[in-house]
Amino acid sequence: MKGYNFAYLDEQTKRMIRRALLKAVAIPGHQVPFGSREMPLPYGWGTGGIQVTAAVLGEADVLKVIDQGADDTTNAVSIRRFFGRTAGVATTTHTTEATVIQTRHRIPEVALREDQIIVYQVPQPEPLSKLEPSRAETRRMHGLAEYGAMHVKLYEDITRFGHVAISYDYPVMVNGRYLMAPSPIPAFDNPKMHMMPALQLFGAGREQRIYAVPPWTAVRSLDFEDHPFRTTRAPHACGLCGAADSYLDEVVTDDRGGRLFVCSDTDFCEGRRAAGHLGSEAGAETGTDMAAE
């Protein structure tokens, strides 16, 4: 775009972000403070992810942006347009074609490869924030690996509810050392982070933190020996493609309690339908009605 550098940020800023990224990769799961910039999108809408993507994006890259697993959600469209406009890179909705995937709240169903980077948008990088609001104190806790309080939280959940009642942003231990917030992905996605071949980068713009999980790194969800971590999903098959192992969105179809369950990963669902898999509701259209789009 005229008057702006490639991918919006100036090169000095990109270098600053890349230095933070290198440090983050060197210390898996550790939150590296960085000089987050004002972006022309509001805080909380992916400014951290956008800055990380801008810093790693090259002219030959192919970018995919998803929000809630879907390429067609408004925020994903907005961010994809932003990079289409400011970087002019090729964009795609196909997970397998992308070299850089920016995501909010999901990891694609298709396993990622070594030649791909996934960039997570992170609203709250501090996994201990709900137990200890003071960042001075949580930094000390990370430094000393004092994570007993996090286990107290899990203990309390089991005591009160019979199981750990965290359904998204489920805390993980990275490389056996740092407690990390996986961003608000469903716990269903947590196992995908473990020993992932792709590089995982995390950007939190408002909180000014970057962190990373290098390829092939151990990522363990916290649990107890007698209450092991387990994932949950809606007990249905996708109404459109019939997938029984994907993460599902719930769509309200009428005001009499009607529901349709469909894959949240739209690319995955379309791929399956193109390959001839059909669900019980195939033919039902779920296009959202966005009057002012």
Next chain:
Amino acid sequence: MADETLLSARGLSLSFGAIPALVGVDADLWPGEVLAVVGESGSGKTTLLNVLSGRMAPHSGVTWYRDPEGVLHDVHAMPMPALRALHRSDWGFVHQNPRDSLRMGVTAGGNVGERLMAQGMRHYGRIRAEAIDWLRQVEIDADRVDHLPRTFSGGMLQRLQIARTLVTHPRLVFMDEPTGGLDVSVQARLLDLIRGLVARLDIAVVLVTHDLAVARLLAHRIMVMQRGVVVETGLTDQVLDDPQHPYTQLLVSSVLQA
């Protein structure tokens, strides 16, 4: 009594501005021994507790601690991680106000279990069983294990804090007016409990109190402080029955009059 001290301090001095809080204080504590530090408010006794436990650094002087392997550590030169680890394992701290130590939004079981989890225990069933066992030891009904501390009385809160502190079997516990702010009848029961636990578990205690009756009931030895100076020290009964220093005499006589 063992030959080697668990904790030894020499020449501890500290002042707040122009006000001396500690003036050349020496102290020794042997394993399993209860040492009471008594004096009026402003005498420096709480400051001494904070310095001995490494929560505060003195301007001069040294404090040595002997770990279970017999290795000596300079408390004020210990790296922060080691000191914090010590406070989670071999040491304990009982605050006057249990709310300063307990997590009020966490169940009794979670409160007692925290130190176990901090030490790496990862079996919910075993943590819970330990917590219930400790609640019994401090005379709290096992069926309170899932209750929040804010439903507990003042005396129960203090007993819960003690369970939370002792669950890792520390050898040394610092106590700051543990019965302060409680009704007299509640105090008596708590003192009995502390005396029993300390004797049975062979725990060494540095006990700060302004109450000579508490010191007489719990302590083997006593240190009397006035304006940062230790004016008299000795076996508890000896000091209280036959005080030598005028200030100690004044303290003892004012209790008798009251």
Next chain:
Amino acid sequence: MAYVAVKGGERAIDNAHAWLAEARRGDTAVPELTTAQIAAQLGRAVDRVMAEGSLYDPALAALALKQAQGDVIEAAFLLRAYRTTLPRFGYAAPLDTAAMLVRRRVSAIYKDMPGGQILGPTYDYTHRLLDFALEAGFSPPSAPEMPADGAEIPPVNAILAQEGLVEGDATTDAEPGDLTRTPLAFPAGRDVRLQTLARGDEGFLLALGYSTQRGWGGSHPFVGEIRVGEAAVAITPPELGFEIDIGDVAVTECQMVNQFKGSKTAPPQFTRGYGLVFGHAERKAMAMALVDRAMRAEELGEEVTAPAQNIEFVLYHADNIEATGFVEHLKLPHYVDFQSELETVRRMRAEAVAVKEAAE
């Protein structure tokens, strides 16, 4: 040194006001702004002034903004001051927001639902790039239109309520309190709390709502629904004895759905926070809903630890007219108090020196 000569300073004040009027007008070579322009083109500022000024009148709010040189709190103050002079004819019936004419309606908890997602005139997906076309003067092409079907858009909460997953509306026959008539007292009911928040300072509520998201009293919020549009105001004049519509007000409503409360014995259920603000003010309505929910901590059996959960703290500091008054009153003379402080400090210093000299 005009300020020192405060006695007989009337002329100084008059002169200051004259200067203010001149400064307000600015360069006379530039055409003067009309209040119609402000009302039409600075709508969000007008809305905020109406909300915090606690008076629904776009024309007056525009005037206040012009008079205050765009200082929103000053303008709200002007409206508040004007409002107190108006007679009160009666109380309206509760607004029926389910029946309002919706120009924007979004939910973050369902991808689609009856009535659909209606983005409406939103900044949400604009790129915040300065648009220099506006500087030059720009008439936008008319936006695409779609015929309205006129059907009511059912509240999203009703979907959750069908399964009993969300707490119901609090119903009571008691008359709601009136903050403008009765001074704040504690314990303050939710009616009075919501009134305070509805006219509270947007910045203050935003910061408090934000603090709950960062761990200072978190409540796991989801935006169940935000709707913006026109709601009918109805009153029942005593001489008629039945309800009549007297006009519409533009409002923004936010239904925040908060993650389950509950335990082994009580079934989990979503709780709610509510926000309703004059005009198009989503930020304020959302912040209000977060703070409303936070202030219900005690009622819902949660630990009260954070500022946003402290009802007294929130209610006593939410009103920017009160706040700006008290903060800015520090500009008023405090010579007497300060003088006594000076004396005390001097005496203490002298004593300290004397003690030190005696010791040496």
